[in-house]
Amino acid sequence: MVGVPSALHLAAALLAVAASVGLGFAIAEGVLTGRPVDTRHRQPMGTWRTIGVLGALVYAAGHVMAGALVGDPTLWTWLHVGGLAGLAVGAGPAGDHDRSLPLLIPVVPQTPSWFAAGAGLLVAVRMLGAGRAHLGAALGMVLLGLGHAAAPLEPVIGDWLTIAGAVSLGGWLWVAARHRILAKLLAAFGTALLALAILLAAVLSTVGAAQLTNDELTRLSRLAETLVQEVSQWPAEAVNSAAAIAIAPRSLLETRFAAQEAAELYRVGFADQDFFLVLDAAGQVVNQHPQDLGGSLVLSLTGDPLVGTVRAGTGDVQQAGGMLSTGGRVVAFGAVALRPDGLLPEDPPGGVLVTGRLVDVVWAEQESASLDVGIVGVVDDSPAFTAAAVGTTGDAVLDGLGTRDRADLGEQGLTLFAASAPIVDPESGATLGRIITTSTPAVIAAVERAQTQRLFVVALAGGLLAIVAGAIVTRRFVRPISQLTEAARQIGAGDLGARAGVDSADEVGLLGRTFDEMVGSLSTQRAELTDAARTESKLRGRLESLTTSMSDGLIAADADGHIIQFNPAAEALTGLLAVEVIGEALATVMAERIAAESATEAVPGMSGEADLHLDDPLADSSSAARVLLVRPDGEQTPAAVTAAPVRSPDGELLGRVFVLRDISREIEVERMKTEFLANVSHELRTPITPIKGYANVLARRDVGAEATQRFAGEILNSTARLERIVGMIVDFAGLDSGRVVLEPEPIDLTAMVAETLEEWRAGHDGREFGNFLNGGLPPVLADPVYLRRVLDELLDNAVKFSPDGDPVDVTARAEGGHVRLSVIDRGIGIDPKAAAHLFTDFRQVDGTETRHYGGLGLGLGLVKRILDGSGATAEVDSDPGVGATVSLLLPVGGPVPVPALPMPPLRAGTVPPPPL
Secondary structure, three states, X not given: OOHHHHHHHHHHHHHHHHHHHHHHHHHHOOXXXXXXXXXXXXXXXXXXXXXHHHHHHHHHHHHHHHHHOOOOHHHHHHHHHHHHHHHHHHOOOOOOOHHHHHHHOOOOOOOHHHHHHHHHHHHHHHHXXXXXXXXXXXXXXXXXXXXXXXXXXXXXXXXXXXXXHHHHHHHHHHHHHHHOHHHHHHHHHHHHHHHHHHHHHHHHHHHHHHHHHHHHHHHHHHHHHHHHHHHHOHHHHHHHHHHHHOOOHHHHHHOOOOHHHHHHHHHHHOOOOOEEEEEEOOOOEEEEEOOOOOHHHHHHXXXXXXXXXXXXXXXXXXXXXXXXXXXXXXXXXXXXXXXOOOOOOOOOOOEEEEEEEEEOHHHHHHHHHHHOOEEEEEEOOEEEEEOHHHOOOHHHHHHHHOOOOEEEHHHHOOXXXXXXXXXXXXXXXXXXXXEEEEOOHHHHHHHHHHHHHHHHHHHHHHHHHHHHHHHHHHHHHHHHHHHHHHHHHHHHOOOOOOOOOOOOOXXXXXXXXXXXXXXXXXXXXXXXXXXXXXXXXXXXXHHHHHHHHOOOEEEEEEOOOEEEEEOHHHHHHXXXXXXXXXXXXXXXXXXXXXXXXXXXXXXXXXOOEOOOOOOOOOOOOOEEXXXXXXXXXXXEEEEEEEEEEEEOOOOOEEEEEEEEEEOHHHHHHHHHHHHHHHHHHHHHHHHHHHHHHHHHHHHHOOOOHHHHHHHHHHHHHHHHHHHHHHHHHHHHHHHHHOOOOOOOEEEOHHHHHHHHHHHHHHHOOOOOEEEEEOOOOOOEEEOHHHHHHHHHHHHHHHHHOOOOOOOEEEEEEEEOOEEEEEEEEOOOXXXXXXXXXOOOOOOOOOOOOOOOOOOOOOHHHHHHHHHHHHOOEEEEEEEOOOEEEEEEEEEEOOOXXXXXXXXXXXXXXXXXXXXX
């Protein structure tokens, strides 16, 4: 039956179109990117996903054309190939599109259907690359590809594979639609409509097939009857044709025409007939055309009673027409008496002219081509001739038709419709044969094509209109839900001013109004909570600011002993970060940071227990202790720790708070004070002792003028040293307190250095002081009095730490906007670690009680303050046992008076000043 494969074809095409369009929507929504679908923020598709969507639409267009049977099947297949290629590019994980392009090179047999199969397999591989959740889609694409491969060989199998692939894709799309309620409703609505359309198409296909079969059989019956009716008119036409020529009987009877002359006579007088015969009075053939008319036909005509009646003139019959069957042919003929001039009316005719047409295979082929039907001629109940368009034998057609007037021969395994009409002699009423008309395979294919096209277009258009209408209705139903969803999303994001605004009268409207009222209540509560939280936040902020800005470390622990507060000062003291210790056990954290031997040392001047109760957060007592904090890097910091319980307003113990204060400065001040007092007492006792001794000698006895002068000189030297010590202390205190203000001015450094070195040479016989200043130095900006103090202090240190009388050199050179002034000695040198603290107050190179070199430890501290006040800096370059170079970088106080001269060469062994 025509309807069964047509229904299968319709179902396959409609399902494939729906699955392809659904796949395009899925790609547009980003379902196949390998990332979670964000239903709130729609991302732009981009180039690759756009290609994938276009591929899906092209693939759907191919199925539309195939379903509607529009165009060439090769075109459909190439559209499928192009669509699948686009899907292979765009349907896959994000960022992985370029890898699929080389795979588009086919490795399958070079036919379009196999191209489509390979492209479908490639799309499946790309889909699996986006995750195992897309296995259904991948399986669907594999089945669709196999359907393309099978379609040219077994169309029914190809359609079933296409249906299976579309169903697999549809199942995957159903699962993928779970992210959007509109998509779910449309998918459900579309699925139901599609199933209904396919069912209706199947029913209409079957019903339509029966109607089309009936219409075609009716058409064939009418054509058969028309042909028979036409044949029944041939005898009269033959009589008329013969009568027109019979006006020249003598020439026809007395002249025997050659074949060519007979053919010419036929062309002129009998072109609409198949033959003519001229018989004389005795019934002998005088002339005929064609010459090979056949003896049986001639004998049948000459012996026919009607021809004999006309030839004998019986009953004054001059012409007659009739039909006969002979040699597997039906002959329609007309006979006209030939009466030459001179015959009396009662005389018999001189002969008879017979002409007619043949119902044979030639006529059947002509009519078959003209009417686009197959024709089978049955004569004497046997197939006599069959037109080639029938496509089978006349016996098969006759056996299939049997005694019926018309039938669908598909039941007999023939792809044919057939109808027949009898050929009846109009004179005798005898049935001479039958004309059977059949639909050719091309006609049947056209019928199927037209039927399929109509049904597919109707089903597709109806489905699309229904889906559009459903989308409009569904959108109206979903819009309130979408409004509720969007409002809920905004509220979830913190916007309590959002409202759904659904005012319909149904249950959804009631839900929307209730939702808005609930949000309004939440907004009011939120405002109240916000005010309370704002107040609490202010208090907490103040507390946080207070604890953060504290110079002392603050650690708070809850009732379980876990750290809940750890301010920046505590981080600095312990070397731990708050994010590392919050929530950790206080006893565990601090046990690693407090040296065990110092944990119970009481803090002088502070009341309370020495036990801090680190492992007892609910201890109801205050305590204080001096501890040694050990940082993770090993650095130790002395600290005073006070601990106290924290209580709630009702007196409940909530935890314990610890305050850590860095007492490094206090200990350092204590050390400095102790050292300073020891140094001052030592330094003051050193000059006072000779003063007292010499004065005592002079007071008790007369030692002579020379000894008195020498003693007086020693007293003056000691007095000067004492005065220098007192002056240094006064200047140090004045600069430190701000009572002394430096007054910088341009100074000729060359002159000052020369003057200073001359005084030092005079006071240190045997000591060599080298002056290696560049003559082109610019003036420097400094206080001349205090710069001289700085230079004296540096020279004093150089002499002090060069016990072997080694020379001391002074160099200077211009460096950009500064002048580098360096004092170089070859003394004991300084360890690099000690050099870093050389300018620290009360710091000496040798700070032990058994040191060999005196001093208060204030000299270089005074130098540091003078340099800071002058905008200058100092550098030290030294190695133990080699000597030291102390360089001052003094700012330039004016233009260079003369071009710089090359620095004089240093003496051998002199350490050059370090570069900048």
